[in-house]
Amino acid sequence: MGLRLKFNIVLVVVFLLGLGVTGYISYDLLHRNARDEVLRSAGVMMEAALSMRSYTVAQITPHLSYKLTQQFLPQSVPAYAATEIMTSLREKYPDYWYKEATLNPTNPRDRAVEWEADLVSSFRNQRELKELSGVRLTPTGRSLYLARPLTIRDPACLACHSVPSTAPPMLVKRYGDRNGFGWKLNEVVGAQVVSVPMDLPIRNANQAFLTFMTSLGAVFATLFIILNVMMSAMIVRPITGMSRAANRISTGDLEIPEFSESGKDEVALLAKSFNRMRRSLEKAIELIDRK
Secondary structure: OOHHHHHHHHHHHHHHHHHHHHHHHHHHHHHHHHHHHHHHHHHHHHHHHHHHHHHHHHHHHHHHHHHHOOOOOHHHOHHHHHHHHHHHHHOOOOOOEEEEEEOOOOOHHHEOOHHHHHHHHHHHHOOOOOOEEEEEEEOOEEEEEEEEEEEOOOHHHHHHHOOHHHOOHHHHHHHOOOOOOOOOOOOEEEEEEEEEEOHHHHHHHHHHHHHHHHHHHHHHHHHHHHHHHHHHHHHHHHHHHHHHHHHHHHOOOOOOOOOOOOOOOHHHHHHHHHHHHHHHHHHHHHHHHHO
């Protein structure tokens, strides 16, 4: 096994180990960043929904107070307003989804499905929880969800959700007297849930990973060629020449030129030593011939 082959084997093994470690770390980092990016998008949607609720309470409902005595307007309900605006957003981004999932909602469309009910139960059982997030499979691919508890903190909410007799008659007439009642102050009645698709960020992360690994492979291939050329010119070729010269000298052929002794590296020192050995051998042979 030649010196160059040994060097290349060691170089390839080191590269493969480095490529494996680098690939593992970079893949994990890129996918973690993709998840964080999706989580930030979900957080922005959640804050947007909260802003819509606050705007409805502060700017819309007060101006409809007179009409509300004669007619129930769902647009005056913060949850309805936030859900409607987010529904409009889904017309352009169908995979982005917002819901105020409630165990006992006034509006049937807000009723929590099984996995949403599990989130609400978690908030109910662990009151210190302020937020939950995770990944679930949907018909369009993986989706990351962000959920926060819906807690009744304003006693004014109980005017519509305690018992049917105290609720606005128009609300009872529209939705009936069986849903959305029995709520209590400081009770977790549901969860605000935002779902954001992960397919695009994951595809971007995979593309970035592929580009990075391809670039790393190209850099290694370039270095591999450069190192082989340098090793051939600076080490393998001089040592091969000395080996051939040594073989010729061992057969008595001393008619070979001396090697260049320029430089101060190990190969130059080896050339000096070889030339000195050759001259010493010539002198020894001359002394023997004289005797």
